[in-house]
Amino acid sequence: MFKKILIANRGEIALRIIRTCKEMGIKTVAVYSTADAESLHVRFADEAVCIGPAPSSDSYLKMSNIIAAAEITNADAIHPGYGFLSENAKFSQICEEHDIKFIGASADMINRMGDKATAKATMKEAGVPTVPGSEGILESIEEAAKIAEEMGYPVMLKATAGGGGRGMRAVWNPEDLEPAWDSARAESKAAFGNDGMYMEKLIEEPRHIEIQIVGDQTGRACHLSERDCSVQRRHQKLTEETPSPFMTDELREAMGKSAVLAAEYIKYEGAGTVEFLVDKHRNFYFMEMNTRIQVEHPITEEVVNYDLIREQIKVAAGISISGKNYFPELHSIECRINAEDPYHGFRPSPGKITNLHLPGGHGVRVDTHVYSGYVIPPNYDSMIAKLITTAQSREEAINKMKRALDEFIIEGIKTSIPFHRQLMDHPDYIAGNYTTKFMEDFEME
Ligand code: MV4
Numbered sequence: 001m002f003k004k005i006l007i008a009n010r011g012e013i014a015l016r017i018i019r020t021c022k023e024m025g026i027k028t029v030a031v032y033s034t035a036d037a038e039s040l041h042v043r044f045a046d047e048a049v050c051i052g053p054a055p056s057s058d059s060y061l062k063m064s065n066i067i068a069a070a071e072i073t074n075a076d077a078i079h080p081g082y083g084f085l086s087e088n089a090k091f092s093q094i095c096e097e098h099d100i101k102f103i104g105a106s107a108d109m110i111n112r113m114g115d116k117a118t119a120k121a122t123m124k125e126a127g128v129p130t131v132p133g134s135e136g137i138l139e140s141i142e143e144a145a146k147i148a149e150e151m152g153y154p155v156m157l158k159a160t161a162g163g164g165g166r167g168m169r170a171v172w173n174p175e176d177l178e179p180a181w182d183s184a185r186a187e188s189k190a191a192f193g194n195d196g197m198y199m200e201k202l203i204e205e206p207r208h209i210e211i212q213i214v215g216d217q218t219g220r221a222c223h224l225s226e227r228d229c230s231v232q233r234r235h236q237k238l239t240e241e242t243p244s245p246f247m248t249d250e251l252r253e254a255m256g257k258s259a260v261l262a263a264e265y266i267k268y269e270g271a272g273t274v275e276f277l278v279d280k281h282r283n284f285y286f287m288e289m290n291t292r293i294q295v296e297h298p299i300t301e302e303v304v305n306y307d308l309i310r311e312q313i314k315v316a317a318g319i320s321i322s323g324k325n326y327f328p329e330l331h332s333i334e335c336r337i338n339a340e341d342p343y344h345g346f347r348p349s350p351g352k353i354t355n356l357h358l359p360g361g362h363g364v365r366v367d368t369h370v371y372s373g374y375v376i377p378p379n380y381d382s383m384i385a386k387l388i389t390t391a392q393s394r395e396e397a398i399n400k401m402k403r404a405l406d407e408f409i410i411e412g413i414k415t416s417i418p419f420h421r422q423l424m425d426h427p428d429y430i431a432g433n434y435t436t437k438f439m440e441d442f443e444m445e
Helices: 011-023 040-044 063-073 089-097 107-114 116-126 141-151 174-192 249-265 297-304 308-316 394-407 417-423
Strands: 004-007 027-033 047-052 077-079 155-163 166-171 197-201 207-215 221-228 239-242 270-278 284-290 331-338 355-357 364-368 383-391 409-411
Touching: 004 011, 004 063, 011 027, 011 040, 011 308, 011 364, 011 383, 027 040, 027 063, 047 063, 063 089, 077 308, 089 107, 107 116, 107 284, 116 155, 116 197, 116 249, 116 284, 141 155, 141 174, 141 197, 155 174, 166 174, 174 197, 207 249, 207 284, 207 308, 221 249, 221 297, 239 297, 249 270, 249 284, 270 308, 297 308, 297 331, 297 364, 297 383, 331 394, 331 417, 383 394, 394 417
Parallel strands: 004 027, 004 077, 027 047
Antiparallel strands: 155 166, 155 197, 207 221, 207 270, 221 239, 239 331, 270 284, 331 383, 355 409, 364 383
8 A cells, every 4th residue: 555645736636635545544745836835735734845836837737846746755656636637648657657656547548538539439349338420530521521411410520639528519500510620620729739520419408427437457347326417517517416316227227337348348447437428318328538536526425435535546556346336325416616706607706715614514515625714826726615415315415405505604705606506496406307508598596
């Protein structure tokens, strides 16, 4: 087992990892930018190394400084959390070359799953359901037009180097195909240096339902059931829940099997997430595979009583999993509390938290790094806390979420709490009747 883990991240996820390391008797090293000198992950780690100034590119993304911090503190592993370098193949490779265990996917795995057309082709070979469309990258607009005619409109053009909605265009009729092709390729070239495009039949009003998986070094994998992440705004998840209100036992069985099939086919090691699109007929299709721990992992932990960070560390240390799958015993909802103003287009609202009271009580979990007097730096993403409520039923979990949101005091900045409070009163949300289109029609009162 590792003696010392360097956490190459900040905020709530850095704290989350430090907590589990401490419970496992593993020493921790925090890295921080000058803007985070007063952050809690610095305070709670056993050691802390400043790796640079505020901009991420000079600190949390600066591979040389992070590796140097690991060397001088003699860390034997690095946990990247999510975001930053968590899915950076080069960083995974550099860790391996420095004989530092990267608690995440190998460079090869990151590359294979990061190239969306390759990931999809791999999943198709494995027998995982995929959306009908082109066989890999499209060679020309003529080929795109031909396939679109064969499939019928609407279609979805996707950048193979994209993901999370970037470099994607829905095309509803033939005359719109070429302009969409040109703009998507230009956007992808500019953003990723790669303009490879593929095409799929457009799935209308899909749900985003993802399956948590864990694979070990023997090539065995298990799943921990689903998370419904359909409530998103501009591809940013706002709230997630498990079980999905759209799920049936048969669908969970089938999706879980597919996710394990996918993970074992690619010999996936560590914690990962297989994302699916689910249409209104409950057909599910592979969308993407994420090779990192995700923001929303706590709702899974709460309903199957399992510490995902602990399992990530154990698997990275060579400990095998049992292979048992996990099914929700409870219902859990996460609301992402962002320093944003929902009354003004969710615009960022950084600044000093002048007063803070966190909700508590049975079934309430708050994963956060903020404290009264904490100044939210403008350099990083706007999420400041995750409020998770867990209960025997969805109705009770919603009720508990309302009570917890009402109890959550954050003064000095605007937050998305008022949005979440109104969401919990929204008839379609309460009915579990929402898809990825839900936020297009949502209006704050
Ligand atoms: C789709 C789709 C409809 N049809 N693919 C969005 C980001 C990336 N994960 C893939 N996404 C989509 N792919 C086909 N063939 C609709 C989306 C989509 C979406 C998916 C999940 C969650 C939110 C979304 C918001 C807009 C579009």
